[in-house]
Amino acid sequence: MTRRTVRIAMNGMTGRMGYRQHLVRSVLALREQGGLDLGDGTVLWPEPVLVGRREDALREIAGRHGLAHVSTDLDAVLADPAVDVYFDSQVTSAREASIRKAITAGKHVYTEKPTATGLDGALELARLARRKGIRHGVVQDKIFLPGLRKLKRLVDGGFFGRVLSVRGEFGYWVFEGDRQPAQRPSWNYRAEDGGGIVVDMFPHWEYVLHELFGRVVSVQALATTHIPRRWDEHGRPYGATADDAAYGIFELDGGAVAQINSSWAVRVHRDELVEFQVDGTEGSAVAGLRHCRAQHLSATPRPVWDPDVPATEVFRDQWREVPDDTESGNGFKAQWELFLRHVHAGTPYRWDLLAGARGVQLAELGLRSSAEGRRVDVPEIVL
Numbered sequence: 001m002t003r004r005t006v007r008i009a010m011n012g013m014t015g016r017m018g019y020r021q022h023l024v025r026s027v028l029a030l031r032e033q034g035g036l037d038l039g040d041g042t043v044l045w046p047e048p049v050l051v052g053r054r055e056d057a058l059r060e061i062a063g064r065h066g067l068a069h070v071s072t073d074l075d076a077v078l079a080d081p082a083v084d085v086y087f088d089s090q091v092t093s094a095r096e097a098s099i100r101k102a103i104t105a106g107k108h109v110y111t112e113k114p115t116a117t118g119l120d121g122a123l124e125l126a127r128l129a130r131r132k133g134i135r136h137g138v139v140q141d142k143i144f145l146p147g148l149r150k151l152k153r154l155v156d157g158g159f160f161g162r163v164l165s166v167r168g169e170f171g172y173w174v175f176e177g178d179r180q181p182a183q184r185p186s187w188n189y190r191a192e193d194g195g196g197i198v199v200d201m202f203p204h205w206e207y208v209l210h211e212l213f214g215r216v217v218s219v220q221a222l223a224t225t226h227i228p229r230r231w232d233e234h235g236r237p238y239g240a241t242a243d244d245a246a247y248g249i250f251e252l253d254g255g256a257v258a259q260i261n262s263s264w265a266v267r268v269h270r271d272e273l274v275e276f277q278v279d280g281t282e283g284s285a286v287a288g289l290r291h292c293r294a295q296h297l298s299a300t301p302r303p304v305w306d307p308d309v310p311a312t313e314v315f316r317d318q319w320r321e322v323p324d325d326t327e328s329g330n331g332f333k334a335q336w337e338l339f340l341r342h343v344h345a346g347t348p349y350r351w352d353l354l355a356g357a358r359g360v361q362l363a364e365l366g367l368r369s370s371a372e373g374r375r376v377d378v379p380e381i382v383l
């Protein structure tokens with residue numbers, strides 16, 4: 001076995017997603033399993049270079065995990081020919097400029113979503129990447145989760161017949177920050193800092209719908225700010241300028257209609273923090289992050305509407321759990337593995353900066369739909 005080091009500049013590792021999902025649960029988890037076996041006698045050994053603004057915080061993380069490289073100088077890291085890949089998990093507003101630098105320096109790029117704060121910027125990154133011939137990928141973790149993988153298996157196997165509709169429910173209560181600390185960083189609630197649930201979640205809905213059911217061809221959304229005042233990490237009150245809930249209807253190529261509620265101001269009465277119900281002519285399914293339950297037409301009950309009679313059936317018990325097909329690992333790690341294979345073995349990879357731009361486009365048009373109070377077409381983007 002030949003061990004080949006892949007040096008990855010990782011920016012934003014002091015953050016929630018960067019540290020837990022990307023560094024610990026993905027890249028360090030790959031090291032714990034002995035590296036990534038490419039299947040051709042080569043094992044890739046990821047070597048992170050932690051990049052950020054606060055050296056002490058980076059050194060503390062590096063020390064905790066036995067890592068050797070930290071830097072507060074992104075330009076110097078990108079000028080280092082030993083660095084192969086740039087990964088970005090910074091706050092959204094800082095992303096575009098850093099990715100542009102990385103592509104210009106000829107690094108392969110992997111990044112959190114959204115790739116930019118507007119479609120023009122997102123497209124520009126995709127075009128620049130193509131011109132430079134680098135390999136690029138955008139985090140689309142939800143489709144790598146066991147629940148949605150099982151749902152995809154049902155779609156691919158023709159279980160649903162003709163898919164009629166998709167109803168998604170995402171959200172949970174994010175504390176305002178006064179009586180209990182908020183579970184999300186305060187920038188998420190300030191539009192001027194790149195916050196807002198549409199910008200955050202519509203990119204996810206774009207690839208989930210696209211991968212499973214068809215491209216989104218129109219959007220009608222109502223975005224709102226239910227909680228106008230919150231308290232930040234220092235206990236200071238601030239005005240929430242970004243939307244914290246969005247109620248969206250998406251028409252899909254092929255005719256199905258998706259309706260997804262996204263909210264940080266809702267209490268959970270569901271089995272998982274996100275759930276999608278798919279109804280088709282031959283069957284239905286409800287999928288979350290981990291579970292997927294299905295009901296075939298042949299096993300569909302025959303309720304009769306009569307408000308005078310108490311319900312005699314336990315409808316939830318009439319669904320069958322869809323079994324796991326493979327070992328279900330962390331979705332972020334699964335996508336990292338595919339990206340690193342793409343970079344080093346040239347395997348196909350479609351979740352790239354163009355795919356990322358589609359997510360940014362849907363967020364942008366969703367906000368426009370809400371502001372203008374009308375349904376907006378979503379044109380197919382080409383580079």
Ligand SMILES: NC(=O)c1ccc[n+]([C@@H]2O[C@H](COP(=O)([O-])OP(=O)(O)OC[C@H]3O[C@@H](n4cnc5c(N)ncnc54)[C@H](O)[C@@H]3O)[C@@H](O)[C@H]2O)c1
Nearest residue numbers: 012013014015016017018089090091092094112113114185
């Ligand atoms: N894929 C997913 O499911 C998912 C979930 C949540 C967030 N995200 C995305 O991940 C990114 C990070 O989100 P998070 O929740 O980890 O945020 P966070 O605030 O916890 O972390 C942000 C990181 O960026 C750094 N940072 C903060 N301000 C900066 C600035 N002005 N310039 C440069 N760096 C700065 C911070 O030091 C930190 O390392 C966001 O773009 C968000 O959209 C993705």
